[in-house]
Amino acid sequence: MKKICLFTASAIAVSSMAFAGSFQLNLQGIRQTAMGGSGVAMPWDASAIFFNPGGLARLDGIQAYASVNLVNPGVRYVQAPTGGYTYETNSHTSTPFAVYVGGRVSKDSKLAVGLGIYTPFGSSAHWDDNWVGRYITQTISLQSIFFQPTVSYRINDFVSVGAGFVYAIGSVDITKAIPLMDMQGNEGQAKLKGNANGIGFNLGVQLKATDKLNFGISYRSKVKMDVNSGDATFTVPKSAAGNFPAGLATDFKSKLPLPEILTVGASYKATRDLTIQADVVFAGWKTYDSLSFDFAENTAALKDTHDPRSYKNTVAFRLGGHYQIGQFAVMAGGAYDPTPTRDNLLSPDAVDANRITLSCGASYQPIPKLSIMAVLNYTTTAKRDVTYDPANFKGAYQIKSLLPGLGISYNF
Amino acid sequence: MSFAACKSNIKPETPSKGDANFSVYVAIGNSLTAGFADGTLYRSGQVNSYPNMLAQQFQLVGGGEFKQPLLPGESGWPIALAAGFYPKRVLGYSTDCLGTTSLGPVLYSGSWADTAGSGTNIAAGGPYNNLGIPGIKCIHYGVTGYGMLNPYAARFYSNPSGQSPMDVALAQPATFYSVWLGSNDVLAYATSGGEGVVGGTGANDISPVAAFKAIYDGLIDKLMAKGAGGVLINVPDVTSVPYFTTINPKGLNLSAAQAQGLNAAYAQLGLPITFTEGANYFVIADPAAPGGVRKMLSGEYVLLTTPGDSLKCGGWGSMKPIPTRYVLTLKEITNIKEATDAFNRIIADNAAKYNLALMDANTYLKTLSTGITWDGVTYSPAFVTGGAFSLDGVHLTPRGYALVANEVLRVINARYHATIPAVEINKYSGIKFP
Numbered sequence: 001m002k003k004i005c006l007f008t009a010s011a012i013a014v015s016s017m018a019f020a021g022s023f024q025l026n027l028q029g030i031r032q033t034a035m036g037g038s039g040v041a042m043p044w045d046a047s048a049i050f051f052n053p054g055g056l057a058r059l060d061g062i063q064a065y066a067s068v069n070l071v072n073p074g075v076r077y078v079q080a081p082t083g084g085y086t087y088e089t090n091s092h093t094s095t096p097f098a099v100y101v102g103g104r105v106s107k108d109s110k111l112a113v114g115l116g117i118y119t120p121f122g123s124s125a126h127w128d129d130n131w132v133g134r135y136i137t138q139t140i141s142l143q144s145i146f147f148q149p150t151v152s153y154r155i156n157d158f159v160s161v162g163a164g165f166v167y168a169i170g171s172v173d174i175t176k177a178i179p180l181m182d183m184q185g186n187e188g189q190a191k192l193k194g195n196a197n198g199i200g201f202n203l204g205v206q207l208k209a210t211d212k213l214n215f216g217i218s219y220r221s222k223v224k225m226d227v228n229s230g231d232a233t234f235t236v237p238k239s240a241a242g243n244f245p246a247g248l249a250t251d252f253k254s255k256l257p258l259p260e261i262l263t264v265g266a267s268y269k270a271t272r273d274l275t276i277q278a279d280v281v282f283a284g285w286k287t288y289d290s291l292s293f294d295f296a297e298n299t300a301a302l303k304d305t306h307d308p309r310s311y312k313n314t315v316a317f318r319l320g321g322h323y324q325i326g327q328f329a330v331m332a333g334g335a336y337d338p339t340p341t342r343d344n345l346l347s348p349d350a351v352d353a354n355r356i357t358l359s360c361g362a363s364y365q366p367i368p369k370l371s372i373m374a375v376l377n378y379t380t381t382a383k384r385d386v387t388y389d390p391a392n393f394k395g396a397y398q399i400k401s402l403l404p405g406l407g408i409s410y411n412f
Numbered sequence: 413m414s415f416a417a418c419k420s421n422i423k424p425e426t427p428s429k430g431d432a433n434f435s436v437y438v439a440i441g442n443s444l445t446a447g448f449a450d451g452t453l454y455r456s457g458q459v460n461s462y463p464n465m466l467a468q469q470f471q472l473v474g475g476g477e478f479k480q481p482l483l484p485g486e487s488g489w490p491i492a493l494a495a496g497f498y499p500k501r502v503l504g505y506s507t508d509c510l511g512t513t514s515l516g517p518v519l520y521s522g523s524w525a526d527t528a529g530s531g532t533n534i535a536a537g538g539p540y541n542n543l544g545i546p547g548i549k550c551i552h553y554g555v556t557g558y559g560m561l562n563p564y565a566a567r568f569y570s571n572p573s574g575q576s577p578m579d580v581a582l583a584q585p586a587t588f589y590s591v592w593l594g595s596n597d598v599l600a601y602a603t604s605g606g607e608g609v610v611g612g613t614g615a616n617d618i619s620p621v622a623a624f625k626a627i628y629d630g631l632i633d634k635l636m637a638k639g640a641g642g643v644l645i646n647v648p649d650v651t652s653v654p655y656f657t658t659i660n661p662k663g664l665n666l667s668a669a670q671a672q673g674l675n676a677a678y679a680q681l682g683l684p685i686t687f688t689e690g691a692n693y694f695v696i697a698d699p700a701a702p703g704g705v706r707k708m709l710s711g712e713y714v715l716l717t718t719p720g721d722s723l724k725c726g727g728w729g730s731m732k733p734i735p736t737r738y739v740l741t742l743k744e745i746t747n748i749k750e751a752t753d754a755f756n757r758i759i760a761d762n763a764a765k766y767n768l769a770l771m772d773a774n775t776y777l778k779t780l781s782t783g784i785t786w787d788g789v790t791y792s793p794a795f796v797t798g799g800a801f802s803l804d805g806v807h808l809t810p811r812g813y814a815l816v817a818n819e820v821l822r823v824i825n826a827r828y829h830a831t832i833p834a835v836e837i838n839k840y841s842g843i844k845f846p
Contacts, residue, residue, distance in 0.1 A: 076420035082831040083424025084472050132838050135788030179789045179799065183502075183844050237845035239503070239515050383422045391788040402418035 023123040023142060023350070024261075024283065026335075027069045028098045030373035030407035034361025035320020036333025038279040040265035041216035043206065044322075045371070045409050046100035049116035049150045052218040052263075053162025054206035056152035057112040060411065062103035067373070067407030069096050073399060075125060075351050077133070080385050080396040087131040092124050094143075102150065103412075110155070116148040116164070120220075121258050125349060134177035136391050137349035138189070144170035144225065144258070148202065158208050166200040168223050172230065172254070174349075182237040192252060192293070194230020198223040200258075212269040222260040222287055228253055232295060234302075243301035251296040260284040265318075273324040281318065285311035285340030307347070307390055311340040320359075331361040331375075346386035351397045353381035373407040429473035430830030432641045433587040437470055437478060438541050439463030440581050440631075441592035441645075444816075445544025446564065447480075449802035449809065450500040450517075452488030453546055453564065460810035463542045463590060465817040465835045470588070473832055480542040481534055481568035485526030490563055499524060501803035503796065503845055509725035515846070516796070517803040531563060535570035539584050545577065549596040550755075551619045553577045553627050582634055589635050589642035590820065592773070594755045595650065597624055598748050602650045603806070605715055605737035606744030610751070618747060621754045628755075632762045643769040643824050645816075646756045648777045651745055654795035655805035656713040663714070664692040664729050674730055687730075694729030696739045705733045713740040716795070716805045769827035771820045784815060787838050791815060799842040810840035 029047030032039035039047075043055025046065040072093045078086045102114015124141040127133065145168070152162035171194065178188030200223035207215040234248040241248060265279035288311040294304050320333025335357040346352065361375035378401070385396040439445050439461075446453055447461030458464070458480050467478030483489050488500035504518035545565045552558050556579075559565040559572025566572045569580055597619035601608045608616030613623070635642065650656075664687075666674070671687040678685040683703045685695060693708040708714070718738040722728040740748075756774060763770035780793045780800060791812070792798035795805055800812035808816065814837040821832050 074419050076422055078422055078424040079833050079836075081425060081833075082427040083833045084427070084469070085836055086422075086424060088420075132787055132836055134838070179842065181841055181844050183846055185841060185844070239505075239846045378418065390785075392785040393787050396422065396424075398420035398422045400418045400420045 023121050024259075025071075025096050025120055025122050027071075027096050027377075027403075027405060028118050028120060030067045030361060030375045030405055031322065031331055031363065032320070033069070033377055033405060034331035034333060034359050034373075034375040035277060035322060036318040036335040036357060036359055038265060038277045038318035038320045038333060038335075040204070040218050040263040040279050041206070041214040041277055042267040042275065046102050046114060047098065047116075048152075049100045049102055049114045049148060049164065050098065050118055050120075052204035052206055052216045053114075053150045053152050053164050053202060054160045054204035054218070055216065056102050056114050056150060056162055057104060057110060057154040057160045058206065058208075059103050059112065061107075062101070062412040063409055064412070065098070065100040065407065065409040067098045067405060069375075069377075069403055069405035071096060071401070071403050073125075073401040075397055075399050077131075077348065077395050077397055078383075079132075080394050085132065087128060087133075090126040090128065092126040094122065094124050094141075096122055098407075102152075110153055112152040112154075112162075114150045114152070116146070116150060118146055118148070119144060120146055121170075123350075125351065127348065129177070133348045133391075133393055133395075134187075135179055136176065136347060136388065136393060138175045138177060139173075140175075140349045141173040142170065142256075144168055144196075146223075160206045162204045162206075164202045166202065166221070166223060168196075168198045168200065168225060168258070170196040170198075170225050172196060172227060172256075178234065178236060180236050180240050188234065188236035188240070190232065190234050192230055192232045194227040194252065194254070196225040196227045196256065198225040198258070214267045216263075216265050216267075218263045220261045222284065223258040225256045225258060226253075227255070230254065240301070244299055245295070245297040245302060250302070253294040253296075254292065256291070257287040259287050275322045277320055277322075279318040281316040283314045283316065283340065286313045287311075288340070308345055309350075310342055310345055312342065314338045314340045327365045329363045331363075332359065334358050343384075343386045344389045346384075346397075347388045347391070348393065348395070348397075351399060353384040353397065353399060355379050355381050355399070369411045371409045373409070375405040375407075377403050377405070379403075424833070425831070427472045427833050428829075428831045429470075430825070430828040432824065432828035432830055434470035434473060434475035436476055436541075436584060436586045437463075437467055437588045437590070438581065438584050438586040439466075439544060439590045440635075441544040441590070442548045442596050443544065443546035443807060444595065445542065445590075445592050446546050447542075447544070447813070448546050449804070449807045450488070450502070451498060451804040452491075452500045453483060454486045454488045454500055455483045456486060457810075458482050458542070460813060460840055461542060461544065462813040462817040462820065463544065465814055466590065466820060467541065469817070469821060469832050469835060473830065478541045479538060481538070481540045483530050484528065485524070485530065487520060487522065487524040487527050489527050489530040491524050491527060503803065503843060505846070509721040531567065533566065533572075534568050538568060538570070540568055541584075543577070543581055547596060548577060548593075549600070549619055550593040551597060551613060551623045551627050553581075553593070553631055578631055578634065581631070585638070586635070587640050589640055590645065591632070591635070591642065592645035593628065593631075594624070594647040594759065597755060598647060598751045599650045599806070601744075601751075602740060602748050603655065603715070603717075605735075605739055606741065606747070607737050610747050618751045621751065621758075624755055625758045628758050629762065632766060632768075636766045636768075641768070641828065642766075643771055643820055643827075644759050644763045645771040645773050645820065646759045647752050648773045649749070649752060650806075651713060651740065651748060652778055652781065652793060653806050654793055654798070654801050655716045656740060657793065658716050658795040658805060659714040659718060659723075661708040661710075661712050661714050662691050662693050663723075664694050665690065666692055666730075670730075677731070694723075695733045696729070696741075697733040697736050698741065699736075708739070709742055711745065712742055713745070714738060715740070767827075769820075769823040771816075771823045773816070773819075776816075776819050786815065786818070787836075789838070796843055803843070809842045811837055811842045814840050
C-alpha cells in the first residue's frame with residue numbers, strides 16, 4: 001500500500017460565520033452592537049474597555065457590565081455554476097459574551113482601571129456529515145476568550161488615553177471526512193482538537209472636542225494564537241490503519257493570527273437626546289496568509305498541510321444613532337463589512353462574503369445605577385459564487401443570521 | 413423582521429439544455445459504457461455506469477427515462493472458473509509464497525446465488541438505453557448475429573442471432589447519443605501481452621484501421637441521419653492504466669551474490685545478459701533476441717496479471733524469462749500507440765464532420781497521472797490507492813466513472829451551449845477497504 005493522499009485539501013481552518021468580516025465577532029457591547037458596531041468615540045459604558053480604553057477614565061464611578069449574544073448563523077451552499085443540489089449548515093448556537101468591570105480608582109482620580117473578558121473572534125459551522133464538501137470540512141468550532149486588564153488616564157478635559165494587555169485563550173475543534181471507505185461504505189474521519197493561547201495589547205485615545213463632538217481612535221494588536229499540542233485522531237478502515245500514525249493518533253501544532261484592528265470614529269450629539277456616531281475600521285487580515293498544520297508524526301497518508309488563504313486587508317464602515325427617552329433609550333444602526341477572503345480561496349469551513357448588517361436595540365434604566373439592554377442584529381450577504389482551488393470545490397453561498405443579545409450594567 | 417428572513421433560500425441556477433435534446437438518450441459502447449468494474453459486470457456497477465450518471469443529469473434538462481439491462485446480482489457475471497470467468501475482485505488479504513500476507517485484490521468469496529437468472533433474455537423489458545457490451549470492438553458493430561457470440565449482448569438483444577449491434581443501436585428513435593467505441597480494438601491486444609497481430613480480426617488482434625474506419629463512419633452516419641446530437645469519446649492510451657503500470661519492470665532486486673550467480677549462469681549459456689547488485693530489469697522472453705531472452709528496457713510493461721509467486725519464488729524474470737504474454741515490449745507499445753492514434757483521428761474526423769461534441773478521454777486520463785482533484789479528493793492512476801481505477805486495473809471505480817461523466821458533460825455543455833451541472837462525485841464510492 002502506497003501513499004494515500006488525504007490531506008491535499010485543507011485539514012483545518014478556523015474561521016467562518018462571523019459578523020464583522022470573516023471570523024471577527026463584533027458583539028462586545030450591546031449598545032454598540034445595536035448601533036451597527038460603532039462606538040470608538042463615545043464611552044457609553046464599561047465596554048469602553050474593549051472599544052476604546054481611553055474612554056474608561058471618563059466614566060463616573062465603577063461599573064460592572066455583562067452581556068451575552070445568541071449566535072446561530074445559517075449558511076447555505078448551492079452547486080454552481082448551475083446545479084442540482086444544495087446543503088445547509090445545521091443549527092448550532094454559540095454564546096459569545098462580554099464582562100467588564102472598571103472605572104476611576106477614586107472619585108476625583110484621573111486614573112481608571114478595569115478588566116475586560118470578552119470573545120472577539122469565534123465561529124462555528126456544522127455541515128452535514130455526508131455533505132459534498134465533507135473532505136474539506138464537516139464541523140468546525142473556534143472559540144476565543146480575551147482577558148484584558150486595562151488602565152485609562154484622563155489627561156485633561158479634552159484628552160484621555162488608555163491601554164490594555166491581552167491574554168487570549170482559545171480552542172479549536174474540527175472534524176472532516178477521510179476518503180477511505182470500509183466494506184460497509186462508512187468513510188474515515190479525522191478529528192482535531194486543541195487549545196490555543198496568545199498575547200496582545202490595545203491602545204486608545206479619546207478626544208472630547210466640544211460638548212457635542214467626540215473623536216476616538218483605538219488600536220488592537222494582532223494576537224497570534226498558537227496551538228502547541230493539539231490532539232489529532234483518525235478513524236479509518238482497519239487495513240488502512242498502517243498508513244496513519246500509531247494508535248491512529250498524533251499531536252499537531254498550528255497558528256492562527258487574529259488581525260490587528262485600527263478604528264477611527266466620531267460621535268455627535270445632534271440634540272439633547274440624539275447622538276449619532278460613525279466608525280471606520282481597518283482590519284489587518286493580510287496576516288492570514290495561510291493555514292498550516294504540523295503533525296508530530298507524519299506517515300504515508302498524513303502529511304503536514306499548508307493551505308493558502310491570502311486574505312486581504314479590509315476597511316469597514318459602521319454607523320449608528322442613540323435616542324434617549326427618559327429612562328429609556330433606543331438605538332439603531334448599520335454596517336458594511338467587506339470580506340477579506342478571495343473568490344478562488346474560499347473554503348467552506350470559512351465562508352464569508354461582503355456583509356450588510358442592520359441592527360436595533362433598546363435600554364431601560366429602572367433605577368439610576370442599573371441599565372438593562374437588548375439588541376437584535378441582522379446580517380446578510382449576497383449570494384457569492386466562489387471556488388476553493390486547493391480542493392477544486394466550487395459553489396455559491398449565502399450567509400444570513402439574526403442574533404439577539406442581552407446585557408446589564410450596574411454602577412457602584 | 414420575520415424569523416424566516418434569517419434563513420437563506422438561495423437556489424442553484426437552473427440548468428439549460430442549450431441546443432441539444434436529451435429526451436431519448438442512447439449510450440453505445442463497450443465494457444466502460446456498461447459499467448464493468450473489478451473484472452466483471454455486476455448490478456451496482458451498472459447502476460454506477462457513466463451513461464446512467466449522464467442520464468440523471470440530462471433529466472435536469474428534460475431528459476427521459478434511461479433503462480439499463482441490469483443484472484440481478486452483485487457477484488459478477490458470467491462466472492465460469494474453468495473458462496477464466498471469475499467473480500468480481502474485492503480487496504482482501506492473501507499470503508504469498510514467501511509467507512508474507514498483504515492486502516490486494518482477491519476473488520469475491522461470497523455466495524454466487526444472486527447471479528441466478530443472469531443469462532435470461534430480458535429484451536421484453538426494453539428497449540434499453542445503455543447498449544454497452546463488455547468485450548465488443550468497433551469492428552463487431554456490423555456483425556449480424558453478434559449476440560450469439562457475446563453473452564452480454566445475448567441477454568438483452570431482442571433477436572441475438574438476427575441483429576447486428578448496429579441494428580440494435582438504430583432501433584431506437586434517439587435524440588442524443590454517446591459513443592465510446594474502439595478501446596477493445598487495441599486493448600485486447602495490449603492485455604494479451606501483444607499476442608495478437610496488427611490489422612487482424614482475432615480476439616487479441618489490433619483491428620485493421622480501414623475496417624475500423626468503415627464501421628465507425630457508417631455507424632455515426634446512420635446515427636446522425638435522423639438529426640440526433642451526441643458526444644463521441646475517443647480511445648484512451650490503454651498503456652496509462654494500472655494494469656500495465658503497477659509492476660515495476662526494474663523490479664528485480666538482487667544481492668551482490670545473487671547478481672554474481674546469475675551472471676555466471678547466463679555467461680555459461682553464452683547470453684549477453686548481466687546483473688548488478690540492487691534493482692535490475694526483469695528478464696523476459698523475446699523471440700527476436702539472441703537465445704530468445706533479454707532484459708526488459710525502460711518504457712516496457714509487465715502486466716498486472718503476471719503471477720506474483722512466479723516472480724517472487726519461481727525464478728521468473730531472473731532464472732527464467734517472463735513469458736511474452738505478460739509483457740508489452742517497445743514494439744508492441746508502438747503498435748498500440750499507432751493504432752490508438754489512427755482510431756482517434758477517425759473519431760475526431762467524425763466529430764468534426766457531424767459537429768458533435770468530442771471527449772478526449774486519451775488526454776483526460778493522462779492528466780490523472782499528475783492528479784485530478786475534485787471536491788476535496790485527489791485521484792491518481794495508482795492501483796488501489798489512486799481511487800479512480802477499480803481492482804481490475806483497467807476499468808474505473810464509480811468515482812472514476814463520475815470523473816469521466818463530468819468531463820463528458822463539460823464538452824457537451826461547450827458544444828451545445830448547455831449548462832448541465834456536474835455529477836456529485838462524492839456521492840459515489842471508490843475502492844472499499846476491509
